[in-house]
Amino acid sequence: MKASTWTWILCLALGACGGEETQPVAADPPTAESTDPKPADEPLPLKADANGGGFRLELIPSPHPIPLNRDFSLRFRLLDNEGKPLAEPLKHMALDADMPEHGHGMKIAPVLEEKDGWIHASPLLFHMPGLWEIYVDRTQGHVTERAQLSFKVY
Amino acid sequence: MNPRPEGTIGTVKQPRPQPTRLRLWLILLLGIPLAIPALGQDGEATHLGAWLHTISDLRGPVALDYTEGGALWVVEADGNRLSLFGPSGKPSRQLESSGPWLNPRGVAVDTRLYVSDPAYRRVLGIAVEAWHEADTVVQGPSGLCEPGALDAKDGRLVIADPLGGRVVLFQGSKRLELGVGLLGEPTGVCLDDEGGTWVSDAARARVEHFDPDGNHVGGFGDYGAFRGLLAAPSGIAWWNHRVFVADRDNHRISVHTEGGDLLYTVGLHALRPREGKGLLHYPSAIAVSADGTRLAVAEPLDGRVQVFSRAMGAEPTVDPLRRVTPQASAHYGPAIRASGQWMLLVEPETHSVLLHDTRRDEAPIELTSFGRRGSALGRWIQPEGIWLDLEERTAWVSDPTAGILDQVLLRIDPQAPLNQHLGAAAWVRRVNLRALKRDLGGVSVFHDPRPTAICRREGKTYVIDRANRCVLVIDETQTCVKVLGAGVLLKPIDLCFDPKGILWISDAWQGRILGFDPNSGESRGSRGAGALQSPDGICCDQEGRIFVSDRAANRVLRFSSLGAVDLSIGKEGLGPEGLLGPRGLSIGKDGNISVVDHGNHRCMVFTTEGEFVRAFGSKLHVRPAMQPKIYDEWGNKR
Structure with missing residues (x-):
């Protein structure tokens, strides 16, 4: 086999390994205003309005981009429509993730904890490549509203 | 299409020894007297599963129960009537809609005939000979929402209230509400010989068991299509420590031990329009005769009741190689x-x-x-x-x-x-x-x-x-x-x-x-x-x-x-x-x-x-x- 052929195989192999990392967030309407990746010590939150417009969501995954088939965590908070954080009891909130094109979700259920004005969720695991959606549901009385963000994971 | 053995739908049939040519001649010559001992060599007929006959042209059969003598009462909801059929399936009597109910939904036979009348949120006790007038009107301790399936045995009466999410048990002067907060949509109910109550819960794809005092003592089932799993279980019957479940959306009858282990299934999903003879389409209610020789299955959509008898051979076990119920195209509706x-x-x-x-x-x-x-x-x-x-x-x-x-x-x-x-x-x-x-x-x-x-x-x-x-x-x-x-x-x-x-x-x-x-x-x-x-x-x-x-x-x-x-x-x-x-x-x-x-x-x-x-x-x-x-x-x- 020629040296150039080996080079091509090596390049392809390296390319395939590189594909294990996720792509940055890609949001579908009506979800996120995705932000550019920032240094790990100054992550900017991803933002989305609730699908019914009742509140706003700020969410920071860690690590970011979200890795494929590796545990990750995130923190989020809810804001009113003027941008003020909502002091919402934890029991009124739920977080889940789904692959809407496949009709299934994660194989694990994250635990939610409140700390420093943020709600921390861990662990999460996106075990398949493709489009994932993270849902944050807020219940007030008899009504539950949802905000969501979309992620393409490779 | 794979050949399907007649008479053993959904069960595993024991191989029958080939009769010798000499015996065939003898059977032909001597007829039944020799044929019966030949069949007896297969062992006792112990399990229910051989299709026997179909009672057709019914108007929305939604509930049924056997009398002690083996006759079968069928509720025809769309006809607003109760019909009685003899052990051979021959019609013998009809109680028409001019009776005391508005829309019968469940039936149970004990010393009298009990009929649920969901339109008026009540259950009626009726002496059959004077059926035009109810002698007993039963309502739950806090009112029934929409009484459906019933069972009655030895003076006990149990009523499923699917929209109320509970079951009501009447036992002498006692009135108990079972499964409040546990049951989602109890669609079937039956009593066992030991005072217990069994409930099929269509919403939760579960069967639940309650003791004579109304305490929840266990249950089995989960949602799915594989054997042993349930999808909208509707009717339920108990006989000789066996629990028979009309697994409606899986188009089969599942037979379990009281502990929940699957013993065998009866019936396969009817794939072609109007298929029958042991092929089922949304079986919604079941009844087992008192002697355990008959299993009746009501299919409201097809307007029929299929009756199964005991099959020859030992009680079958689940065949791991048998394919799972084929998934036919889904229905649309209602909306x-x-x-x-x-x-x-x-x-x-x-x-x-x-x-x-x-x-x-x-x-x-x-x-x-x-x-x-x-x-x-x-x-x-x-x-x-x-x-x-x-x-x-x-x-x-x-x-x-x-x-x-x-x-x-x-x-x-x-x-x-x-x-x-x-x-x-x-x-x-x-x-x-x-x-x-x-x-x-x-x-x-x-x-x-x-x-x-x-x-x-x-x-x-x-x-x-x-x-x-x-x-x-x-x-x-x-x-x-x-x-x-x-x-x-x-x-x-x-x-x-x-x-x-x-x-x-x-x-x-x-x-x-x-x-x-x-x-x-x-x-x-x-x-x-x-x-x-x-x-x-x-x-x-x-x-x-x-x-x-x-x-x-x-x-x-x-x-x-x-x-x-x-x-x-x-x-x-x-x-x-x-x-x-x-x-x-x-x-x-x-x-x-x-x-x-x-x-x-x-x-x-x-x-x-x-x-x-x-x-x-x-x-x-x-x-x-x-x-x-x-x-x-x-x-x-x-």
């Missing part, structure tokens, strides 16, 4: 709604809702489906009512079992080229009507709401609450601001507005449709008394003509704007006019009326003058309508 070029349909088996585009002249194209079984946002136990608004790109879906109303955003551009849009649905909100603490629009109601059919107008949502038999009016803040029809409606099914703004509601038990002023709640008359048997879906065209599907009569009636019936569409069958248990109706952008042909796994489209346009859905069921020159009325090739 359908159209808005512009879009059309929304419920698919009950997949617990999902399908969005179609009707832009083409041919069959509609499925754009996306959303929802699956579960309780979290984005999932339903059983979606039932739907509403669609193309301009807002929004769908509304109700789940009566969970008591919820969901609003879903459809992220699809209606003008985009036809394509599949997987994952296009985004949940906006969920309204949990049970959290309203039974305070609906200033009216205190007794039962947890069970929202079904939905209609929206001028920002308000009108949703039928089956448990409280009324229409809830919900404003844009998701607050229930009004209740319509309370105390008037008995079994509201569907609703629509006519061009004058009158709200029309179909009522299956009253056999008519009723009109209401949506603002004042005052009556605006009724239509169809005497013409409709079991009105179901309803819709109205721009001329004010009202179309109503009559589920029990397999037809759709059109009422003129003056209220007279001026057109009948359809008859029982599979051809271009064929319908079986029609449910929801909707008028599309092209002015044609789409009918959910629920029992035939398809949707039929007619002009408003009743001319057949097209059918779509299961290929097997669509062919006889679309190609009548090739297939006859029953789907057989000419």
